């Protein structure tokens with residue numbers, strides 16, 4: 001699937017201007033320094049690094065700079081990862097097993113410590129807030145909510161109780177009722193099963209419940225860790241559509257995936273993590289056309305020439321950015 005700048009594809013709030021601006025910046029500064037730090041950014045990171053062509057500044061909802069993470073003081077899981085999520089965008093992070101995708105989300109959501117991991121250096125900014133050592137509950141209250149890999153729904157609780165658990169951090173009853181209506185509109189099957197135990201749902205329904213539970217906290221930024229894991233292709237397609245709809249309703253999304261077809265179909269921007277480092281980044285459509293992504297993540301043997309890239313060999317930023 002590709003980026004189509006017409007009404008046939010949803011337009012996230014990030015909109016034409018931002019993508020256009022990114023294109024201007026990239027093409028007008030092909031040999032710009034520190035291309036390796038632009039990673040998943042669109043216009044925002046570029047503007048904040050004093051690019052000369054900003055038409056409109058939109059602050060990123062999430063900004064990560066030179067993040068280094070280790071587990072048990074020994075395993076280096078992330079090595080200098082930088083990326084930004086423009087407000088209103090879907091950003092996909094691709095990578096194979098052990099690339100560091102979950103680690104990235106754990107660092108953002110404040111759950112790293114639960115896994116004996118720690119941020120050694122680098123910064124994570126959420127709007128104007130430095131996330132640093134905030135605990136996970138504080139992070140949720142800020143509007144940043146993670147759906148963990150493997151769903152982790154409460155199997156003994158009913159669907160309704162699972163959703164209530166997702167809204168426990170808020171005392172705003174009206175907001176919670178609105179959030180619950182939104183979840184049931186997005187996932188009618190959850191309304192039908194509202195009094196059924198979570199454990200009795202299918203894998204796809206459990207994933208929907210996990211996403212629904214996260215939405216109960218009315219997130220501004222949703223972190224999704226491999227929502228397609230273990231699901232049938234048809235269900236994966238539905239999950240992709242729901243992610244697009246959630247984004248259309250105003251929630252930014254950072255989507256970690258091994259299923260590149262779904263992720264690149266739904267994302268505006270994307271990057272590839274390779275053994276803890278960003279190896280490739282750009283618009284989702286451009287990434288989908290690269291030989292590397294075609295071969296490693298889309299399972300194609302592409303005859304097309306690889307998209308020409310610039311920047312240091314360690315992180316190839318796409319030179320073309322054509323919506």
Ligand code: ATP
Nearest residue numbers: 071075077095096097098099100101102103104115
């Ligand atoms: P997957 O798709 O298999 O979940 P991933 O891209 O999410 O992979 P991570 O789970 O973030 O990768 O792991 C990155 C690296 O950190 C790997 O080398 C992994 O073995 C290591 N790692 C992850 N969690 C821990 C932990 N709790 N303790 C020690 N090492 C860990």
